[in-house]
């Protein structure tokens with residue numbers, strides 16, 4: 001019995017060694033995958049996928065940082081953690097414990113005022129420049145939330161309009177059929193989760209506010225959760241008419 005027993009011990013040792021070695025290899029791989037790039041205002045968690053462009057991406061974020069906090073009249077935020085996911089399915093998997101029932105078109109999310117979870121600009125099937133803009137969009141959400149921690153999607157029209165405007169996600173209004181047909185959506189429609197019109201018109205609503213009333217108006221609306229009556233002394237319907245007159249004139253529709 002002695003010899004087979006020693007052979008079993010030996011086999012067990014070999015298996016244990018193999019196991020430990022595999023474990024170390026996995027830990028090393030994971031470690032080399034998760035990297036951190038730190039700038040003055042951001043801590044970016046990314047994978048080797050972004051190695052080549054991470055400085056360029058971080059520089060774009062830093063360039064927009066001061067402009068956006070000045071525009072929204074905010075103080076400096078705490079350092080913002082950005083988590084880049086290597087593709088859409090990793091992103092959905094990574095946020096599923098706290099963000100359920102995400103619409104299919106969601107590519108990024110904020111968590112509180114100092115964390116952004118988003119698909120990497122370098123991910124396959126993503127437009128690199130658009131995803132940098134989307135990251136800046138999520139940062140603008142963080143700033144709004146830092147000014148008023150009840151502003152997230154409350155109201156949705158203002159929350160999205162500000163982020164779309166500050167990240168310069170500007171569509172061509174002459175390509176938006178209901179604008180061409182002179183039917184601007186009401187604020188109540190823009191607040192409806194099943195409606196994506198806010199992504200077409202949000203830029204122009206915020207642009208109208210800034211160009212006709214000045215930057216302070218965005219800060220005031222963030223603070224009072226989009227209370228048009230209190231801020232502009234008009235009702236929602238009159239506001240819709242006003243921004244649409246501005247768009248018609250400026251863009252010729």
Ligand SMILES: [Zn+2]
Pocket residue numbers: 137141159160163
């Ligand atoms: Zn958004």
